[in-house]
Amino acid sequence: xxxxxxxxxxxxxxxxxxxxxxxxxxxxxxxxxxxxxxxxxxxxxxxxxxxxxxxxxxxxxxxxxxxxxxxxxxxxxxxxxxxxxxxxxxxxxxxxxxxxxxxxxxxxxxxxxxxxxxxxxxxxxxxxxxxxxxxxxxxxxxxxxxxxxxxxxxxxxxxxxxxxxxxxxxxxxxxxxxxxxxxxxxxxxxxxxxxxxxxxxxxxxxxxxxxxxxxxxxxxxxxxxxxxxxxxxxxxxxxxxxxxxxxxxxxxxxxxxxxxxxxxxxxxxxxxxxxxxxxxxxxxxxxxxxxxxxxxxxxxxxxxxxxxxxxxxxxxxxxxxxxxxxxxxxxxxxxxxxxxxxxxxxxxxxxxxxxxxxxxxxxxxxxxxxxxxxxxxxxxxxxxxxxxxxxxxxxxxxxxxxxxxxxxxxxxxxxxxxxxxxxxxxxxxxxxxxxxxxxxxxxxxxxx
Amino acid sequence: xxxxxxxxxxxxxxxxxxxxxxxxxxxxxxxxxxxxxxxxxxxxxxxxxxxxxxxxxxxxxxxxxxxxxxxxxxxxxxxxxxxxxxxxxxxxxxxxxxxxxxxxxxxxxxxxxxxxxxxxxxxxxxxxxxxxxxxxxxxxxxxxxxxxxxxxxxxxxxxxxxxxxxxxxxxxxxxxxxxxxxxxxxxxxxxxxxxxxxxxxxxxxxxxxxxxxxxxxxxxxxxxxxxxxxxxxxxxxxxxxxxxxxxxxxxxxxxxxxxxxxxxxxxxxxxxxxxxxxxxxxxxxxxxxxxxxxxxxxxxxxxxxxxxxxxxxxxxxxxxxxxxxxxxxxxxxxxxxxxxxxxxxxxxxxxxxxxxxxxxxxxxxxxxxxxxxxxxxxxxxxxxxxxxxxxxxxxxxxxxxxxxxxxxxxxxxxxxxxxxxxxxxxxxxxxxxxxxxxxxxxxxxxxxxxxxxxxxxxxxxxxxxxxxx
Numbered sequence: 056x057x058x059x060x061x062x063x064x065x066x067x068x069x070x071x072x073x074x075x076x077x078x079x080x081x082x083x084x085x086x087x088x089x090x091x092x093x094x095x096x097x098x099x100x101x102x103x104x105x106x107x108x109x110x111x112x113x114x115x116x117x118x119x120x121x122x123x124x125x126x127x128x129x130x131x132x133x134x135x136x137x138x139x140x141x142x143x144x145x146x147x148x149x150x151x152x153x154x155x156x157x158x159x160x161x162x163x164x165x166x167x168x169x170x171x172x173x174x175x176x177x178x179x180x181x182x183x184x185x186x187x188x189x190x191x192x193x194x195x196x197x198x199x200x201x202x203x204x205x206x207x208x209x210x211x212x213x214x215x216x217x218x219x220x221x222x223x224x225x226x227x228x229x230x231x232x233x234x235x236x237x238x239x240x241x242x243x244x245x246x247x248x249x250x251x252x253x254x255x256x257x258x259x260x261x262x263x264x265x266x267x268x269x270x271x272x273x274x275x276x277x278x279x280x281x282x283x284x285x286x287x288x289x290x291x292x293x294x295x296x297x298x299x300x301x302x303x304x305x306x307x308x309x310x311x312x313x314x315x316x317x318x319x320x321x322x323x324x325x326x327x328x329x330x331x332x333x334x335x336x337x338x339x340x341x342x343x344x345x346x347x348x349x350x351x352x353x354x355x356x357x358x359x360x361x362x363x364x365x366x367x368x369x370x371x372x373x374x375x376x377x378x379x380x381x382x383x384x385x386x387x388x389x390x391x392x393x394x395x396x397x398x399x400x401x402x403x404x405x406x407x408x409x410x411x412x413x414x415x416x417x418x419x420x421x422x423x424x425x426x427x428x429x430x431x432x433x434x435x436x437x438x439x440x441x442x443x444x445x446x447x448x449x450x451x452x453x454x455x456x457x458x459x460x461x462x463x464x465x466x467x468x469x470x471x472x473x474x475x476x477x478x479x480x481x482x483x484x485x486x487x488x489x490x491x492x493x494x495x496x497x498x499x500x501x502x503x
Numbered sequence: 504x505x506x507x508x509x510x511x512x513x514x515x516x517x518x519x520x521x522x523x524x525x526x527x528x529x530x531x532x533x534x535x536x537x538x539x540x541x542x543x544x545x546x547x548x549x550x551x552x553x554x555x556x557x558x559x560x561x562x563x564x565x566x567x568x569x570x571x572x573x574x575x576x577x578x579x580x581x582x583x584x585x586x587x588x589x590x591x592x593x594x595x596x597x598x599x600x601x602x603x604x605x606x607x608x609x610x611x612x613x614x615x616x617x618x619x620x621x622x623x624x625x626x627x628x629x630x631x632x633x634x635x636x637x638x639x640x641x642x643x644x645x646x647x648x649x650x651x652x653x654x655x656x657x658x659x660x661x662x663x664x665x666x667x668x669x670x671x672x673x674x675x676x677x678x679x680x681x682x683x684x685x686x687x688x689x690x691x692x693x694x695x696x697x698x699x700x701x702x703x704x705x706x707x708x709x710x711x712x713x714x715x716x717x718x719x720x721x722x723x724x725x726x727x728x729x730x731x732x733x734x735x736x737x738x739x740x741x742x743x744x745x746x747x748x749x750x751x752x753x754x755x756x757x758x759x760x761x762x763x764x765x766x767x768x769x770x771x772x773x774x775x776x777x778x779x780x781x782x783x784x785x786x787x788x789x790x791x792x793x794x795x796x797x798x799x800x801x802x803x804x805x806x807x808x809x810x811x812x813x814x815x816x817x818x819x820x821x822x823x824x825x826x827x828x829x830x831x832x833x834x835x836x837x838x839x840x841x842x843x844x845x846x847x848x849x850x851x852x853x854x855x856x857x858x859x860x861x862x863x864x865x866x867x868x869x870x871x872x873x874x875x876x877x878x879x880x881x882x883x884x885x886x887x888x889x890x891x892x893x894x895x896x897x898x899x900x901x902x903x904x905x906x907x908x909x910x911x912x913x914x915x916x917x918x919x920x921x922x923x924x925x926x927x928x929x930x931x932x933x934x935x936x937x938x939x940x941x942x943x944x945x946x947x948x949x950x951x952x953x954x955x956x957x958x959x960x961x962x963x964x965x966x967x968x969x970x971x972x
Contacts, residue, residue, distance in 0.1 A: 152800075432876070
């Protein structure tokens with residue numbers, strides 16, 4: 056049983072999203088030479104990694120680091136030690152059975168990705184106050200890596216100023232935090248063992264972790280390109296006007312664009328933003344058929360809360376076993392304002408949006424202690440499952456990669472549901488990987 | 504293949520009686536091979552899989568078919584065995600006739616390395632001679648035939664397509680009365696469904712069948728140690744449909760519990776003494792290459808399979824206890840876990856457990872919905888109170904407490920998972936008749952049909968039906 060406080064050993068991303076450093080450059084690197092790589096890690100990168108929950112005064116930038124299974128092996132960590140961290144991590148995200156489970160088929164096939172955890176040994180996340188500063192830090196870090204690492208891919212990300220992801224919906228509202236060392240969790244806190252290896256988890260037990268893994272965390276990264284013009288074209292084509300298109304899309308997401316919980320069985324106006332309601336806990340026990348938030352909607356699939364089974368307490372317990380800390384950021388060109396149907400001229404409602412040729416999307420990032428139980432379970436059993444919640448042929452209408460879905464989305468309505476049909480997949484995976492964020496001290500034992 | 508006539512008395516009277524109220528049935532046999540070892544036999548069977556699967560698509564009444572190469576039984580002098588399992592609707596003689604009429608040739612080719620009879624016509628009886636008794640059989644959708652399952656799916660598709668079309672045309676809208684919607688739906692579906700689909704409707708159990716079930720139910724509760732399942736039995740009281748029946752069940756339960764509580768407690772105490780006397784089990788050996796092959800083939804469909812070959816703890820007491828626990832599990836499956844769930848797990852189509860080789864090996868065969876990791880997680884999570892008592896008798900199971908509990912709660916799940924993975928067999932041939940249909944969907948489709956053709960449908964029932972479309 057670890058005795059030192061996890062809040063000083065784990066990398067800082069487990070405790071905060073670096074909201075004060077809204078820009079981040081993500082670098083995926085491949086090691087080219089072992090000795091120089093160890094020297095770079097030991098002398099330059101590791102001393103700069105931020106750990107722990109407490110900030111030590113204002114800072115202009117921060118560094119977080121993670122390794123793929125291949126990266127650890129390349130640095131001399133034994134196969135057994137890598138396997139001890141977990142099978143999903145050791146095997147990587149691109150294994151065929153994982154691709155099936157995650158819906159990474161067809162257009163999402165890993166063979167077409169820009170980067171993955173077989174090509175990238177290390178991922179560096181450089182947080183800064185501005186895009187220029189993040190880019191500058193990235194260049195400085197890369198200059199240190201000459202002869203030791205080569206870049207595989209690079210992505211400039213940011214926290215959107217309006218809090219909205221590229222489709223126009225407020226994101227990150229239901230964001231849990233890490234609970235205390237003793238595992239007692241508040242209303243929206245995760246037990247430490249749900250994020251950090253070797254700590255008390257949501258059922259009050261500690262799953263033994265190898266010494267080099269304690270207080271480390273798995274980082275799942277996925278570069279999700281979003282076809283925003285196509286997304287809104289889909290909804291506008293199926294609606295009588297912009298107002299209805301917004302309502303339909305909101306039903307698919309589960310929240311209105313401003314973050315308020317969605318409601319209504321027919322098109323209605325978005326309610327004014329109320330922070331207490333939007334940020335407050337959602338409950339589905341009084342909405343068992345999905346009349347407010349449809350059973351197949353994105354947020355209800357991703358986190359069923361008290362609405363998974365008829366017993367609300369049991370449902371909460373099941374849901375708690377599969378939660379993660381999300382740390383994603385958007386990337387790419389901002390969404391043109393006139394693409395969003397609440398902007399623009401109503402007379403334009405019937406003219407299809409034309410793609411502007413720029414890439415944009417979300418770098419999905421989550422921290423968890425058990426990739427299979429948390430990330431993969433949510434994807435396979437809830438998001439990509441056409442039979443989820445007693446549906447028959449529908450997968451997540453926003454983010455699912457599964458080709459098992461029909462492209463339909465059902466909106467419960469009295470007496471007979473409305474079914475939106477023929478929705479295309481508007482999110483494409485361009486990169487992905489399972490990485491491990493070691494805790495302070497893990498470097499000492501097996502890297503140096 | 505030539506038509507083979509099978510004697511009708513190969514099934515016992517009790518089997519036929521049970522099949523009248525509980526189906527589908529399961530047939531398992533183990534066929535020896537002196538030619539090939541397990542790996543080579545697996546390769547051979549796998550090479551014939553496509554031909555067998557294509558032939559089985561034409562077979563009637565077959566829910567699933569499975570063939571695995573297994574180690575030999577101890578002391579039987581063979582190199583390997585082929586474990587064959589079929590889940591089927593029809594009586595066993597008719598199943599064997601059907602199998603050999605539709606798939607005889609590819610099956611004979613698949614079975615070529617086995618100790619086969621000289622004449623192909625003798626094959627069906629040869630399978631019967633090597634039949635194994637299943638200790639426990641769980642059925643997710645009780646009495647759902649293959650025909651009913653497929654017809655139910657078609658029914659739902661017809662309903663949904665018609666509903667969508669009427670909404671698109673503006674014939675229906677939210678103001679349309681639900682009863683009118685259901686009436687038009689019923690007319691359309693009745694005209695569109697084939698005679699076979701109509702005939703596939705789930706029949707009401709005959710009086711004789713219900714009587715047989717009642718006798719079997721009563722016989723179950725004569726065994727007092729069945730009281731260890733008291734937490735599962737109590738909800739039977741709540742399943743009563745009227746207050747009078749509920750009161751009657753409550754009284755019957757109270758009476759029965761007064762009879763069962765002492766023997767059940769004594770049984771648990773005896774188990775605890777046994778647990779305390781045993782040492783820590785050895786860790787299982789996991790073949791990494793085999794594990795990688797298994798993972799590569801997993802979760803290909805919505806409806807998947809797993810086959811486990813697990814050694815039992817090497818003691819007479821454990822072999823006996825396993826037999827008793829499996830007897831209790833079988834009775835639980837017949838009378839308690841018979842509404843779509845096994846101890847809270849609602850993704851199991853069919854699960855069979857057999858104790859073989861003079862009790863030294865336990866085999867688990869299951870067809871389930873979703874991914875294997877989630878399935879195993881359910882076993883050790885929500886369904887653990889059914890799974891742990893069975894598992895506790897296995898050679899590599901972590902130690903338990905009082906039959907249901909875990910001695911080392913931190914390590915139990917991971918060690919139990921390692922045991923399962925170590926015992927997993929590579930299934931050479933697996934056929935599923937409805938790989939895109941879940942258990943819950945089968946039951947929902949049955950409810951849809953019953954509701955749609957209910958002559959006493961009222962507005963409330965109509966709204967409920969439409970909501971489930």
